[in-house]
Amino acid sequence: MSRDYTPADRLLSRLGQGLALLAPKPAHRANPADRLPEAELAEPERRHTAGLMRINHAGEIAAQALYHGQAFVARDGKVRDHLLAAAHEEQDHLQWCEERLRELGSGPSRLQPLWYAGSFAIGAAAGLAGDRWSLGFVEETEKQVSEHLDEHLRELPDGDQRSRAILKTMREDEARHASEAQEAGARPLPYPVRELMRRVAGVMKKGAYKF
Known part of the structure; x- marks a missing residue:
């Protein structure tokens, strides 16, 4: 028997799929660092580098969630495809950062589920403003x-x-993703929105660096 899925069902399904990103999986492209030698880092350098890579890994989790949230409410199929294609490509970034963290003897932020859920909500809110605003957000x-x-x-x-x-x-x-969004019809965001985005990103950077 087929089941009629409610919006809540679809939302939970999308969140479940997104949280599955937190599990390690192979990248689609080769790691750019594959043929390069490992550096001899002093312990403070290693810790700082791991903190930076943990921020970047958390940023990729957040980017995935933003795109998924925006795609979830997108009105135009082409815009939805654009968002999901960008998210798919950025999965490589996620895996490269995770591989580098392991090499540095560290791991991803323990707050990953929080970064994903919060960013999904922000992405969905941006998407509800309209597809051109959504592309501007991208x-x-x-x-x-x-x-x-x-x-x-x-x-x-x-x-x-x-x-x-x-x-x-x-x-x-x-x-390239920024240029593609602009070419697809992105509407420039107002200054207060851009500034709020910077402040939210700053909170995430501090949290991910430490935790």
Whole structure:
């Protein structure tokens, strides 16, 4: 017997699928660091690098959730496909960061479910404003993530080629996603919204670095 799924059923199903991302799985693309040597890092450098990579891993969890939340309420099928395609590609970032964390003797943020659930809600709220606003949210998110990656690239120890290669590739992907959202009809977000996004990201960065 077929079952008629309510909106609540579909929401719980989507959240369940998203939380399944927290389980390790192979990346679709080769890790950019695969052929690079491991750096000899002093203990403070190793801890700081692990903290940065944990922030980036948490950021990818949040990005996945934002896209899933936006896709869940998208009105236009093309916009929904655009969001899900970006989320699919960024799964590679998630796995690369997790692999690097293991190499550094560390692991992902223990607050992953919180990052996912909160970001899904924010994404759905952004999507309800309309598809062009939703794409604007994607564009601004990717711009801010690119800024964070640039900051982390400056903070990495000079000899850490493996972490640097991962972050550079992520930076290229994020910039492309922002351009694609703009080309798809993104509407620029008002300054107060952009500033609120920065503040929320700042809270996540501090939490993920420590926990």
